Amino acid sequence: MILSIDASPLIISLATTCAATIATFFLGMAAARIMYDVRGGLRAWVDGLLTLPLVLPPTVVGFFLLLIFGRRSFIGRALEHVGLTIAFSWPATVIAATVIAFPLMYRTTLGAFEQVNPTLLQAARTLGASEWAVFRRVLLPLAGPGVIAGTVLAFARALGEFGATLMLAGNIPGRTQTMPIAIFSSVEAGNMHTAYLWVCLIVIFSLAIIRLLNVQRKMRVIERTETETPGTDLSEAVLPPVLSHRKREPAGALEVEVERNLENFTLRIALSAGQGSVGLLGPSGSGKSMTLRMIAGVSTPDSGRIVLNGRVLFDSTTGQNIPAAGRRVGLVFQDYALFPHLTVAENVGFGLARFPRQEREARIWKQLEQMGIAALANRYPSQISGGQRQRVAIARCMAMEPNALLLDEPFAALDPHLRRRTEEQLRATLAGFSGAVVFVTHDMEEAFRFCSDLQVLDNGRVIASGPKHKLFERPRTVAAARLTGCKNIATARRLAADCIQVDAWECRLRTAIEVPETLSHVGFRSHQLSFQKAGGGENTFPCWLVSTSEAPHEMTLYLRLNSEPVPGQTPHLQADVAKDVWRTLSSQPQPWSITLDQGRLLLLEG
CATH class of the missing domain: 1.10.3720.10 (MetI-like)
Incomplete structure (x- = not known):
């Protein structure tokens, strides 16, 4: 059936x-x-x-x-x-x-x-x-x-x-x-x-x-x-010279004056950037990255105004807020934000969809060659090294010819040797860039090498700003001195127009300039301490060695002034000296004589 x-x-x-x-x-x-x-x-x-x-x-x-x-x-x-x-x-x-x-x-x-x-989506918008x-x-x-x-x-x-x-x-x-x-x-x-x-x-x-x-x-x-199979690491290969091109005339300036309420503080920043790189220096969480995000348009300020080349990108009084896609501001994210499903060449060309195919390919290959990554064109981000990813991220931004370039700690993930080489390559790449460049870092030396002007941020406030040489030589506040690398800072009080008392160092110091009434601290950079053979002199004191710390090319000496240390006492000063200086000092009996040059004393406000 x-x-x-x-x-x-x-x-x-x-x-x-x-x-x-x-x-x-x-x-x-x-x-x-x-x-x-x-x-x-x-x-x-x-x-x-x-x-x-x-x-x-x-x-x-x-x-x-x-x-x-x-x-x-x-x-x-x-x-x-x-x-x-x-x-x-x-x-x-x-x-x-x-x-x-x-x-x-x-x-x-x-x-x-x-x-x-979400950073990948933000990166796409900025492109x-x-x-x-x-x-x-x-x-x-x-x-x-x-x-x-x-x-x-x-x-x-x-x-x-x-x-x-x-x-x-x-x-x-x-x-x-x-x-x-x-x-x-x-x-x-x-x-x-x-x-x-x-x-x-x-x-x-x-x-x-x-x-x-x-x-x-x-x-x-x-x-x-x-x-995720790693490809050949070309980060140590000789980088090709940057392709020659005529330097463009200045494209204008970036003017930023904004506020935004964050979880722990209110970020208030005002900066101007034109020719040369402006550095934002500060500790983690001080508002540096948020500043870049507001300029790029991926985050919105609560109030203020952002103007680039005379074009208003954001104005809280008029309600104008151009989306990130329309700002032509390149943002290199800290983690590079490369699209993992696209090849290196496709990443670099992501922001060029509006161009004809032939011109798009020409722009892609120009940037690949300039950044020394042409051999990586068909690889995926997971198949290249950190230094190579960083160069891809920069090439991707430069391909769209932005009016401003924002770099959020672009060398943070690189080892020191590769960092310096990549930094040199970036500086050469930007040689013909006429737009504004804002460079975020928490590394003092990196900021000094790369930027012409600096702004120091702390808890959302600009605590110091100006040309880098002036800022390093004469920081005004304790926070600015610390962020610019001053390792010897102590409370001080004014005794006279040219004299201060430093109880923490058990000494009295003469100054080369008039002591301000607002003085609260004194600072002295560790590499500027000088050792004398013998004899007295202004701001010269006997010192004893408490301990040492060795680095590849220098020695860090921890010292006490005026009296031989006893067990358990903390040092007064830190001195960073070259190895040959250390060899000479270590062969001499203590106490040694040390001088704090009057002209290099940092008179600081709290």
């Missing part, structure tokens, strides 16, 4: 599932993208509402759908006037499956979006990408595996939907009877053979879906392993 089976439940199920998956894909993607940007208390409520069908019993969801689309509902009556009926029709099966499967697609996609480094381009070229490709997983799970959930479909679409053979409903009907009628057949089909589909997810996960592991 041959078992006769009506194939309509299979056809209806597949048609319903495919239609519901397509609808869920676009609806879930749109909802996830919108919710990605939502913050605050509203987010939790909206997210809970969108996820509700996942936790409610399907029959309850179906009941609500019936209230919405039933013939007695407002929507149902309105549709009947145009000849459409939703309840107990095939479209009802699609709606029910879509509503039930939607939360899986939405939650999985939102989770995938949130795993993408001129519109929000649609950022979504299409960065967010979606990087979140792709999660989006695919959400789509597969939504397909599986739509295929197995029963309760909501039964409530809204009913059990009409040949019209709304899906495989799960056919199983229910067959068991209810005692036709177990037919029920077994539909169950086997659903199990086969489910196993295929599980297998598809596992294959996708395995492919991601293989892809990660392949892309």
Whole structure:
């Protein structure tokens, strides 16, 4: 006896599932993208509402759908006037499956979006990408595996939907009877053979879906392993000379005067940048990086004004705020923010989409050659070294010919040797750049080598600013002296117009300039202490060695003045001397004579 089976439940199920998956894909993607940007208390409520069908019993969801689309509902009556009926029709099966499967697609996609480094999206905006381009070229490709997983799970959930479909679409053979409903009907009628057949089909589909997810996960592991295979490290190769080009006329200046309330303080900064690099020097958390982000447009000040080349980028009084994509301000992030799914050449050309292909390729290769990374064009960021990534990030910004270039600690992740070489290459690259350059660092020596003018930040305030030589020679405050590398700082009080008392050093010092009434501290740089053979003199004292610390090319000596130290006493001063000076000193009996030059005393305010 041959078992006769009506194939309509299979056809209806597949048609319903495919239609519901397509609808869920676009609806879930749109909802996830919108919710990605939502913050605050509203987010939790909206997210809970969108996820509700996942936790409610399907029959309850179906009941609500019936209230919405039933013939007695407002929507149902309105549709009947145009000849459409939703309840107990095939479209009802699609709606029910879509509503039930939607939360899986939405939650999985939102989770995938949130795993993408937001700095990559900010980098894309600073390169001129519109929000649609950022979504299409960065967010979606990087979140792709999660989006695919959400789509597969939504397909599986739509295929197995029963309760909501039964409530809204009913059990009409040949019209709304899906495989799960056919199983229910067959068991209810005692036709177990037919029920077994539909169950086997659903199990086969489910196993295929599980297998598809596992294959996708395995492919991601293989892809990660392949892309993380390190390539040849060319960071030690001889860098090619910068291509000669005519130096452009000055493009103008950057004027910034903004405020922004942060968690621990209010950032208030005013700076001007034209020809040459302006350095922002300060400890971590002082507001340096936030300043760059506000200039680039990826963060918004609470008040103030930003003007570049006479063009107002932000003005709180008029409400003007040009998006990052329209500012033409290049920002090199601290972690470089290279797009991991694009090759080196594709990264460099990311901001050049508006140019014809031939010109775009010419610009890409020009920057690759200038930065010495042409051989890396077809590699991915995970296949190159830190120094090479840094050069790619700089080349990517320079390719778009920005009006201002912002560098956020670009050498922080490099070893000292490679840092100096890369710094030289960057300086050569910027030789013909006529725009403003703002350089953020917490390294005093790096700021001094690279920048012509400095601003010292501390807790969101500019505590010192000016030409670097003046700032290093005469810092006005204790914080500025510390940030510019002064290691010997002690409280002091004014005794006369040219004399101060330093109790912590157990000495009295003469000064070359008049002591200000606001004096609270005195400072002296450790490398400027000088040792005398013998004899007295102004600000010359006997000193004894407490301890030493050795570096490759110098010795650090910890000293006490005027009296031989006893165990447990702390040193007064730190002196950094060359190894040959140390060899001479160590052969001489103590006490030694040390001089604090009057002209090099730093008279500081607290």
